[in-house]
Amino acid sequence: xxxxxALAACCILVTATxxxxxxxxxxxxxxxFEPIPVGAPEIEGNPAxxxxxxxGKMLYFESRLSESHTINCNSCHAIGQGGVDMLxxxxxxxxxxxxxNAPTVLNSVFNTAQFWDGRAKDLEEQAGGPIIxxxxxxxxxxxxIEMLNKIPGYAAKFKAAFPDDSNPINVENMLKAIALFEAxxxxxxxxxxxxxxxxxxxxxxxxxxxxRLFIDQGCASCHNGINIGGGMYQPFGVVEKPGADFLPPxxxxxxxxxKSVDDEYVYKVPTLRNIxxxxxxxxxxxxxDLRQAVAVMGSTQLGADLSDEDVDKITAFLHAxxxxxxxxxxxxxxxxxxxxxxxxx
Amino acid sequence: xxxxxALAACCILVTATxxxxxxxxxxxxxxxFEPIPVGAPEIEGNPAxxxxxxxGKMLYFESRLSESHTINCNSCHAIGQGGVDMLxxxxxxxxxxxxxNAPTVLNSVFNTAQFWDGRAKDLEEQAGGPIIxxxxxxxxxxxxIEMLNKIPGYAAKFKAAFPDDSNPINVENMLKAIALFEAxxxxxxxxxxxxxxxxxxxxxxxxxxxxRLFIDQGCASCHNGINIGGGMYQPFGVVEKPGADFLPPxxxxxxxxxKSVDDEYVYKVPTLRNIxxxxxxxxxxxxxDLRQAVAVMGSTQLGADLSDEDVDKITAFLHAxxxxxxxxxxxxxxxxxxxxxxxxx
Numbered sequence: 037x038x039x040x041x042a043l044a045a046c047c048i049l050v051t052a053t054x055x056x057x058x059x060x061x062x063x064x065x066x067x068x069f070e071p072i073p074v075g076a077p078e079i080e081g082n083p084a085x086x087x088x089x090x091x092g093k094m095l096y097f098e099s100r101l102s103e104s105h106t107i108n109c110n111s112c113h114a115i116g117q118g119g120v121d122m123l124x125x126x127x128x129x130x131x132x133x134x135x136x137n138a139p140t141v142l143n144s145v146f147n148t149a150q151f152w153d154g155r156a157k158d159l160e161e162q163a164g165g166p167i168i169x170x171x172x173x174x175x176x177x178x179x180x181i182e183m184l185n186k187i188p189g190y191a192a193k194f195k196a197a198f199p200d201d202s203n204p205i206n207v208e209n210m211l212k213a214i215a216l217f218e219a220x221x222x223x224x225x226x227x228x229x230x231x232x233x234x235x236x237x238x239x240x241x242x243x244x245x246x247x248r249l250f251i252d253q254g255c256a257s258c259h260n261g262i263n264i265g266g267g268m269y270q271p272f273g274v275v276e277k278p279g280a281d282f283l284p285p286x287x288x289x290x291x292x293x294x295k296s297v298d299d300e301y302v303y304k305v306p307t308l309r310n311i312x313x314x315x316x317x318x319x320x321x322x323x324x325d326l327r328q329a330v331a332v333m334g335s336t337q338l339g340a341d342l343s344d345e346d347v348d349k350i351t352a353f354l355h356a357x358x359x360x361x362x363x364x365x366x367x368x369x370x371x372x373x374x375x376x377x378x379x380x381x
Numbered sequence: 382x383x384x385x386x387a388l389a390a391c392c393i394l395v396t397a398t399x400x401x402x403x404x405x406x407x408x409x410x411x412x413x414f415e416p417i418p419v420g421a422p423e424i425e426g427n428p429a430x431x432x433x434x435x436x437g438k439m440l441y442f443e444s445r446l447s448e449s450h451t452i453n454c455n456s457c458h459a460i461g462q463g464g465v466d467m468l469x470x471x472x473x474x475x476x477x478x479x480x481x482n483a484p485t486v487l488n489s490v491f492n493t494a495q496f497w498d499g500r501a502k503d504l505e506e507q508a509g510g511p512i513i514x515x516x517x518x519x520x521x522x523x524x525x526i527e528m529l530n531k532i533p534g535y536a537a538k539f540k541a542a543f544p545d546d547s548n549p550i551n552v553e554n555m556l557k558a559i560a561l562f563e564a565x566x567x568x569x570x571x572x573x574x575x576x577x578x579x580x581x582x583x584x585x586x587x588x589x590x591x592x593r594l595f596i597d598q599g600c601a602s603c604h605n606g607i608n609i610g611g612g613m614y615q616p617f618g619v620v621e622k623p624g625a626d627f628l629p630p631x632x633x634x635x636x637x638x639x640k641s642v643d644d645e646y647v648y649k650v651p652t653l654r655n656i657x658x659x660x661x662x663x664x665x666x667x668x669x670d671l672r673q674a675v676a677v678m679g680s681t682q683l684g685a686d687l688s689d690e691d692v693d694k695i696t697a698f699l700h701a702x703x704x705x706x707x708x709x710x711x712x713x714x715x716x717x718x719x720x721x722x723x724x725x726x
Contacts, residue, residue, distance in 0.1 A: 097461060106472045111451075116442060116714045127451045127726050131476040313716040325719040366709040369461045371658040374670040381472050 061244060062231070064251055070262040071229035072309070072359060076220040077145055082160065082212045084219070087196040092217025094193065094367045095210060101180045102173035104129060105379030109166070109214065113141035115221065115364050118313025124321030129174035130381075135287060137321035142362070143309050145219040147266035152319045153290045154269060154304045159215035164207070177207045183377055184210065189370020223310055223359025231356070239356045246353025249346055254338045263307035264357060271302045272319070275339035278332055281322050289319070312355045327351050406589060407576070409596055415607040416574035417654070417704060421565040422490055427505065427557045429564070432541040437562025439538065439712045440555060446525045447518035449474060450724030454511070454559065458486035460566065460709050463658025469666030474519035475726075480632060482666035487707070488654050490564040492611035497664045498635045499614060499649045504560035509552070522552045528722055529555065534715020568655055568704025576701070584701045591698025594691055599683045608652035609702060616647045617664070620684035623677055626667050634664070657700045672696050 076084065095101065096109040112126040112134075113119050119140035121127075126134040136152050144150065150162035166172040167180055175183075184190045184205050191205070197213055198204035228247075230238035239247070250256055259265040269290055272283050283301060290299040303319055316322065317329040330350050334342040342350070421429065440446065441454040457471040457479075458464050464485035466472075471479040481497050489495065495507035511517040512525055520528075529535045529550050536550070542558055543549035573592075575583035584592070595601055604610040614635055617628050628646060635644040648664055661667065662674040675695050679687040687695070 099459075099462075100467070104472060105468060106456075106466065114444075116712050117444075118716060121451065122445070122717055123450060123724055123726065127449060131726070133726060315717055315719075324717075324723065327719070361713040364711040366711050367461050368706040371463060372467055372660055372669075374660075374672075378669065379468055381468060381476070381478060 059248070061248055061251075062234070065232055065247060068251065068256050068260045069228075069232060069264060071232045072143060072146075072222050072224040072226070072262065074224050076216075076222060079145070079159070079215060079219055082216055084216050085197065087193075088198070088213050088216050089220060090367070091193045091197040092213035092215070093364065094190075094369055095214050096217050097367050098369060100183050100187065100372070100376070100379070101167050101175060102129065103175045103179075103379070104381040106381065107173050109141070109163070112138040112166070112172075115141070115362055118142065118310045118361075119144075119221065120314045122315060124316055126172070128172040129170065132171045134171055136319045137316065139306060140310060140314050141218055141221055143222050143263055143307060143359075144266075145215075145222065146261075146263040147304070147307065148268065149304060152303050152306075153293050155293045159218050160208075160211040163211045163214040163218070179377070180210065181205060181207060186376045187370050187372060193370075221362050223361060226309070226359035227356040228353075229359065240352065242349055242352040243356045244353075246349035246351070246356075249350050250353055253334065253340055253342070253346075253350075255333065255350070258305045258337070259308050263309055265305045265307040265309075268305050269299070269302050270305050270337070271300075273301060273336045276336050277301075278336045282318050282320055282332065284320065287319070308354060309357050310359060310361075312358050326354060330354070404593070406593060406596075407579070410577055410592060413596065413601050413605045414573075414577060414609060416577045417488060417491075417567050417569040417571070417607065419569050421567060424490070424504070424560060424564055427561055429561050430542065432538075433543070433558050433561050434565055435712070436538045436542040437558035437560070438709065439535075439714055440559050441562050442712050443714060445528050445532065445717070445721070445724070446512050446520060447474065448520045448524075448724075449726040451726065452518050454486070454508070457483040457511070457517075460486070460707055463487065463655045463706075464489075464566065465659045467660060469661055471517070473517040474515065477516045479516055481664045482661065484651060485655060485659050486563055486566050488567050488608055488652060488704075489611075490560075490567065491606075491608040492649070492652065493613065494649060497648050497651075498638050500638045504563050505556045508556045508559040508563070524722070525555065526550060526552060531721045532715050532717060538715075566707050568706060571654070571704035572701040573698070574704065585697065587694055587697040588701045589698075591694035591696070591701075594695050595698055598679065598685050598687070598691075598695075600678065600695070603650045603682070604653050608654055610650045610652040610654075613650050614644070614647050615650050615682070616645075618646060618681045621681050622646075623681045627663050627665055627677065629665065632664070653699060654702050655704060655706075657703050671699060675699070 078084065099105050099108045101108065107128060112121045114121055119142035120138050125136060126138045128134055139152065145159060148154070150156040150159060151165070156162035156165060164177065167175050168177060194204040194209060198209050201209065227238045227243065258268060258270050261267040272278065272289070277283060288300045290302040291297070312326060315326065316324045317326065323329040323332060327347050330347050331342055334340040423429065444450050444453040446453065452473060457466045459466055464487035465483050470481060471483045473479055484497065490504060493499070495501040495504060496510070501507035501510060509522065512520050513522060539549040539554060543554050546554065572583045572588065603613060603615050606612045617623065617634070622628060633645045635647040636642070657671060660671065661669045662671065668674040668677060672692050675692050676687055679685040
C-alpha cells in the first residue's frame with residue numbers, strides 16, 4: 037500500500053513536469069516560491085508543546101488583556117475571516133480607528149518581520165504591541181500580567197506550559213505562548229501549493245496564465261518565497277506614486293521606524309496568501325476590489341498598464357492562493373473572580 | 382459488560398438515595414430541579430439538521446450582520462466565557478454601552494422567555510433584536526439579508542440548511558438557524574446534575590449544605606426547574622428594595638414591555654447555571670462578588686439576613702452549577718467581494 041502510494045505520487049510528479057516542459061512554468065515557479073508545510077514551523081528558542089499552544093490560543097481570545105475587556109487578538113485578526121477583520125482600519129479602544137489595515141495572522145510566522153513597517157522582528161515581539169497600543173487594546177504589559185495572575189484558572193495553564201519556571205506568568209511567556217499558537221495558523225494545500233508539488237490540474241488554465249503573467253510582469257520579484265510576499269521592504273510607488281487615498285502623505289511607512297529618508301513610504305511587501313479572503317487591500321485598506329488592487333500594483337510598482345484580461349488572469353491566480361483554513365476549537369477561558377481587576381470600557 | 386454497567390448505575394442510585402434518606406435532600410432536589418439533557422433539545426417548528434446548525438454557528442460569529450462589521454452575537458455572548466462578556470453592560474455600536482447586563486446564551490433555550498424583561502418569547506425572536514438595536518449591532522433586518530445575499534459563500538449554506546425554500550436567504554431562516562445553533566449551547570454534567578442523577582459524591586458536603594439552605598431559605602421558590610431560574614418573573618425587591626446602584630429607578634424592567642404597574646421593577650428570574658463563570662451579576666451588572674449577590678438576594682427577595690457562613694455554603698452550591706462547556710469549532714466565514722456592502726464603523 038505504501039509502495040503503491042509512493043509510485044502514484046511519483047507518476048503525478050512526472051506527468052506534471054512534462055506537461056509544463058514547453059514553457060517551464062512549474063520549474064520557474066519552484067525557483068521563486070515554496071509551498072506551505074503541513075505542520076506548524078518551529079520557532080527558534082520557543083519549542084512547541086501542546087500545553088503552550090493551548091495557552092497561546094486562550095490568550096489569543098482573551099479580551100481581558102485589553103483595558104475594556106472587549107478586544108482580543110482575534111477581534112482584528114479573526115481566524116475564521118482569513119485572519120483579518122475586513123475593515124479598512126481596525127476599530128480599537130473606545131472606537132478609535134487604527135492607522136493601517138490589519139494584516140492577516142495566517143502564515144504570518146513565515147514573514148521576515150511583522151507589522152506593515154516591520155517594526156517587530158517576529159511574532160513574539162509583535163504580540164506585545166497591540167496589548168499596549170492606546171488605540172488598540174490600551175493596556176500595559178504590567179496590567180496584563182496582573183490580570184492573568186488574578187484570574188485563578190491561568191496559574192495551572194502557565195505552569196503546564198512553562199514547567200521549569202518558578203514564576204511562569206510573565207510577559208515573555210505570555211508572548212511566547214501567543215506566538216506559538218499563531219505559528220499553527222498556517223494554510224497549506226492551496227491550489228497553487230498543490231501545483232507547486234506537481235499536481236498539474238490543481239490550478240485552472242486561467243490561473244496558470246495568471247501565474248505566467250505574475251512572473252513575467254515582475255510581480256514575483258517582490259511577491260515571492262514561501263509567503264508570496266512578506267520577505268522584503270519596498271516603496272509604495274516604485275514607478276509612479278499612487279493617489280493620496282492609497283498613499284496618504286502623513287503615513288511615511290518604514291521611515292517611522294528607521295528615520296532614514298530612504299525608507300519614506302516604504303512598506304513590507306505583504307503576503308498574497310489567502311488574499312481573496314482578506315479585503316480591503318493596501319496599508320490604508322482603501323482598495324476593496326482585488327482587481328483594482330492588481331491594476332494599481334501594476335501601474336505604481338511596475339509601470340505596467342495591465343489590460344483587463346491580464347488583470348483577470350492575475351486575479352484568478354491570486355484566488356489559487358487560498359489554502360485550507362485553520363480548524364480551531366474555541367477555547368474555554370477561566371472566569372474572573374472578585375479579585376480580578378475590572379474592565380474600564 | 383452492558384449488564385455490569387447497568388447494575389453499577391443501579392447500585393449508585395440506591396446508595397445515593399439511602400445516604401440522603403435522613404433529610405430527603407435528593408428527593409426534594411428532584412422535585413424542584415431537573416438536570417440538563419446531554420443532547421440539544423428540539424425547537425418546535427424548527428427541526429434541527431447539521432446544515433442548519435452549522436449555518437447558525439456561522440451567523441453567530443458573523444460581524445457583517447452589524448453596521449460596523451465589528452460586532453457579532455459572540456461579542457457579548459462569548460461561548461468561551463460562560464456565554465457572556467463579563468462586563469457590567471455590553472459595549473455596542475460606536476462604543477455605546479447597553480442598559481442591562483448581557484445574559485448568558487448557555488442553556489438559554491430552556492428559559493421561558495428571553496431578555497431580562499422577557500420581551501422575546503423564544504431564541505428566534507431574541508436573535509433578531511441585537512441586530513437592529515441601534516445601541517448594539519445597529520443594522521436592520523433588510524440590510525442583514527442584503528449583506529448575506531451579497532456574500533456569495535452563503536447561498537449554498539442557506540440552500541443546504543433550507544433545501545425546500547426557493548429563496549432561502551431571508552430573516553426567518555437567519556433567525557431559525559441562529560436559534561438552533563444556540564440550542565446546542567447547553568452545559569450538561571455539572572456536579573449538581575450528576576448529584577440529581579444520583580451520584581452522591583458529585584457535590585461536596587459544603588455544596589450539599591448550600592443546597593439545603595438554597596431550598597429551605599426559599600431561593601428555590603424562584604430559582605428552580607431545569608435552568609434553576611429562567612422560568613418566571615419577579616420584582617427585584619420583594620421584601621426590601623435594593624439601593625439605586627443595583628436597581629436604578631430609570632429602568633422599570635418588565636413594565637417597559639407590558640406597561641402594567643404590576644410589572645414595575647419586575648425582571649425574569651435569571652438562570653443560575655454556570656453563574657460562577659458569569660460575573661458581574663444582576664441586570665445592572667453592578668455586583669462583581671457572587672457572595673455579595675447571594676447576600677443581596679437574601680435580604681431583598683427573602684428578607685433573610687444570611688450569615689457569612691450561610692452565604693459561603695450557598696455560594697459553594699452555586700459553584701456546583703458549572704457544567705461542561707460547549708466545544709465549538711470556530712467557523713470559517715465566506716469572504717466579502719467587491720459587491721458586498723461596506724462596513725460603516
